[in-house]
Amino acid sequence: MNATRTGMNITTTIIVLVLIPVLVAGGFAVLGLPMNAAVVAILGAVMIYLAYNWYARRIDRDVINADEKKQTPAKMYMDGVDFMPTSRNVLYGYHFKSIAAAGPIVGVITATNIWGWLPAILWLIIGVTFIGWASDYSAIMVAVRNEGNSLSAIAHRLIAPRTRLILFVFIFFYLLLIAGAFVGILAGILDPRADVPFGILMLAVMGLLMGQMLYKWKMDLIVVTLICVLVTLAAMMLGAWNATPKQGTGADGKPATALVFEGPINGAVVALGNGINTLTGGKPLYTVVDPTRADPRLAATVLTADGKVVPKYVVSGQIMMLPSFIFWALFLFVFSYLGANLPIWRFAQPVNYIGFWITLLTIGLSAVGALLGGVLGIFNPDTLKAVTFQTSAFKDFFVMQTVQGQGAPALQWLWPMLFVTIACGAISGWHALFGSVGTARQLEYETDALPVGGGAMFSENTLALLSLVAVSIAGGAGAGAFAAGVGRLLNLATFGLVPVAYGTALGFGAFVVIVLTVVQLVFRLMRVTLGEWLGERWVVFKNANVATILSMVLTLLLVLTGTWIYLWQLFGAANQLMAALSLLIVTLWLRQTKRNPSYALFPMLFMYITTMVATLFTAWNLYASILSNPAVSSQPINVIGAVAMIAVALLLFVAAALIGLDGWRAWNKYGAAPVGAPAPKPAE
Numbered sequence: 001m002n003a004t005r006t007g008m009n010i011t012t013t014i015i016v017l018v019l020i021p022v023l024v025a026g027g028f029a030v031l032g033l034p035m036n037a038a039v040v041a042i043l044g045a046v047m048i049y050l051a052y053n054w055y056a057r058r059i060d061r062d063v064i065n066a067d068e069k070k071q072t073p074a075k076m077y078m079d080g081v082d083f084m085p086t087s088r089n090v091l092y093g094y095h096f097k098s099i100a101a102a103g104p105i106v107g108v109i110t111a112t113n114i115w116g117w118l119p120a121i122l123w124l125i126i127g128v129t130f131i132g133w134a135s136d137y138s139a140i141m142v143a144v145r146n147e148g149n150s151l152s153a154i155a156h157r158l159i160a161p162r163t164r165l166i167l168f169v170f171i172f173f174y175l176l177l178i179a180g181a182f183v184g185i186l187a188g189i190l191d192p193r194a195d196v197p198f199g200i201l202m203l204a205v206m207g208l209l210m211g212q213m214l215y216k217w218k219m220d221l222i223v224v225t226l227i228c229v230l231v232t233l234a235a236m237m238l239g240a241w242n243a244t245p246k247q248g249t250g251a252d253g254k255p256a257t258a259l260v261f262e263g264p265i266n267g268a269v270v271a272l273g274n275g276i277n278t279l280t281g282g283k284p285l286y287t288v289v290d291p292t293r294a295d296p297r298l299a300a301t302v303l304t305a306d307g308k309v310v311p312k313y314v315v316s317g318q319i320m321m322l323p324s325f326i327f328w329a330l331f332l333f334v335f336s337y338l339g340a341n342l343p344i345w346r347f348a349q350p351v352n353y354i355g356f357w358i359t360l361l362t363i364g365l366s367a368v369g370a371l372l373g374g375v376l377g378i379f380n381p382d383t384l385k386a387v388t389f390q391t392s393a394f395k396d397f398f399v400m401q402t403v404q405g406q407g408a409p410a411l412q413w414l415w416p417m418l419f420v421t422i423a424c425g426a427i428s429g430w431h432a433l434f435g436s437v438g439t440a441r442q443l444e445y446e447t448d449a450l451p452v453g454g455g456a457m458f459s460e461n462t463l464a465l466l467s468l469v470a471v472s473i474a475g476g477a478g479a480g481a482f483a484a485g486v487g488r489l490l491n492l493a494t495f496g497l498v499p500v501a502y503g504t505a506l507g508f509g510a511f512v513v514i515v516l517t518v519v520q521l522v523f524r525l526m527r528v529t530l531g532e533w534l535g536e537r538w539v540v541f542k543n544a545n546v547a548t549i550l551s552m553v554l555t556l557l558l559v560l561t562g563t564w565i566y567l568w569q570l571f572g573a574a575n576q577l578m579a580a581l582s583l584l585i586v587t588l589w590l591r592q593t594k595r596n597p598s599y600a601l602f603p604m605l606f607m608y609i610t611t612m613v614a615t616l617f618t619a620w621n622l623y624a625s626i627l628s629n630p631a632v633s634s635q636p637i638n639v640i641g642a643v644a645m646i647a648v649a650l651l652l653f654v655a656a657a658l659i660g661l662d663g664w665r666a667w668n669k670y671g672a673a674p675v676g677a678p679a680p681k682p683a684e
Contacts, residue, residue, distance in 0.1 A: 087444065182518070
């Protein structure tokens with residue numbers, strides 16, 4: 001009777017949690033009512049509260065049986081480098097900032113532009129409610145219960161020895177895609193946005209200082225937080241000071257605006273970039289074509305002496321690859337090198353903790369702006385218009401895209417492509433991968449896993465919802481749309497104290513902080529993966545410096561091909577496939593330990609099938625958009641990159657298929673837990 005009642009309670013909970021967003025968001029769309037930012041903010045807050053307290057807590061209590069008295073790997077193997085018991089207050093911020101990168105921003109914005117805001121918001125809310133938090137939290141707990149071992153090591157024992165090797169190959173190339181996509185995006189912002197780099201430089205300085213103050217000088221956390229966060233924010237503001245929009249004349253003879261950097265800091269950054277570009281006489285090393293129109297450099301303009309507003313990086317429709325772009329890529333590598341190789345407490349953890357507060361302030365103030373816009377809009381139609389969605393609720397299911405009307409059509413069907421385009425915010429393989437080798441080794445108590453892992457995933461969902469709001473009220477694509485929407489919301493939240501133009505500059509800075517704090521950890525995992533994968537065969541790969549530098553060289557080659565502009569959905573497919581593989585390992589662990597695996601099994605099956613199909617779609621789209629298109633295939637560098645990416649897509653597909661086959665055999669090997677049966681007491 002108790003088992004039946006428990007099953008009914010869970011079923012009722014699932015039905016209610018699905019119906020709420022469908023009825024609210026779907027109702028607005030069907031009735032043709034204008035959606036606004038305040039509705040999304042309220043709906044998101046209500047759903048997160050219900051999902052965490054009604055569903056997540058029940059799984060933690062009844063299935064996993066988290067036990068605060070059980071020794072965690074952080075306490076058993078404390079080495080001050082990777083294994084380090086950490087207060088959950090610090091670890092939550094660190095984990096949140098370690099998982100929240102470009103995915104919940106760029107992916108959501110891209111999906112909204114392709115399919116509309118309704119599919120995006122439903123997947124964000126329903127996905128995180130039943131899949132996202134479960135993947136993050138469970139990956140951490142599986143690692144904790146297996147002495148802090150990585151997913152690859154657990155797969156070796158749980159599934160089959162060859163699975164470990166295959167998973168190593170999958171993970172390394174998956175991480176390479178993340179690094180290439182993110183470094184390309186960031187360098188494409190730092191190059192034209194001279195108001196951003198100084199804040200990033202001070203973030204690195206404050207990260208080093210914070211590690212020293214917390215762990216060596218034993219200073220109070222609140223005092224250290226105030227000092228480091230405020231100094232970093234002040235540096236971001238100084239970098240943006242006197243970056244002024246100025247009027248000129250566009251190529252069509254109509255009035256146009258260009259952002260002119262005349263401040264003492266951003267002016268110096270511009271001078272640095274121009275000086276670097278004199279190495280080639282101001283000419284590009286080569287040019288690339290971006291059929292996606294997502295490259296941040298496309299929107300960059302300069303104001304000439306005669307008042308003309310002209311593109312800074314675009315010539316004859318092609319993007320110039322200038323030496324300054326490579327310089328900023330190397331700048332990112334130096335930052336990431338510190339995060340990848342210094343002890344976790346020295347740089348990566350404090351930098352991500354500072355980044356957490358910057359992200360939290362961005363989300364919090366934007367949410368306040370959304371709510372104020374909705375409330376004040378009752379009395380002022382112009383204010384309401386500022387937070388009303390300008391994008392379509394739904395566009396089409398079977399979207400077909402061609403570049404300049406040439407070549408074969410790319411398949412952008414809502415299923416499966418929506419679920420890999422929104423690479424984070426609903427679910428992400430990066431979260432599970434990092435949580436199992438990073439957060440799990442710092443967890444002080446098992447009972448911290450849900451607020452840290454699950455809580456951080458729900459928090460990232462708020463960032464994704466903010467991105468959806470930003471693009472829906474501002475329009476556009478990429479980081480520019482995010483920054484413009486944030487600028488408008490910050491203006492409302494401060495009652496006009498922060499001008500829209502200034503808030504937009506801060507939005508760009510926040511975007512770079514959000515992404516960069518994750519990039520350093522991507523390289524940290526790449527060097528660990530290389531060491532475990534190839535270190536036993538060639539001992540040189542066990543050297544952290546060698547593994548890190550090799551990873552960065554491969555990433556730079558990927559970025560220089562220009563193909564990172566096509567990487568987003570390939571990265572998304574690999575990312576969600578990684579999530580499916582992590583859920584597979586969790587499912588098998590639950591089955592082996594006689595726990596009910598349902599909460600992980602069904603999400604795993606959905607993500608596995610969806611992402612396998614999406615990987616093939618993405619390989620076709622690379623062929624259609626580049627190789628079959630005369631407008632793009634004339635660029636040899638694009639062709640080389642496209643062929644390489646198609647090969648990687650097929651490699652990941654085959655690797656995932658082999659892991660799935662091994663997983664099926666392991667499933668049959670382990671006995672099933674009786675439905676509704678209580679889990680055994682934690683004695684693993």
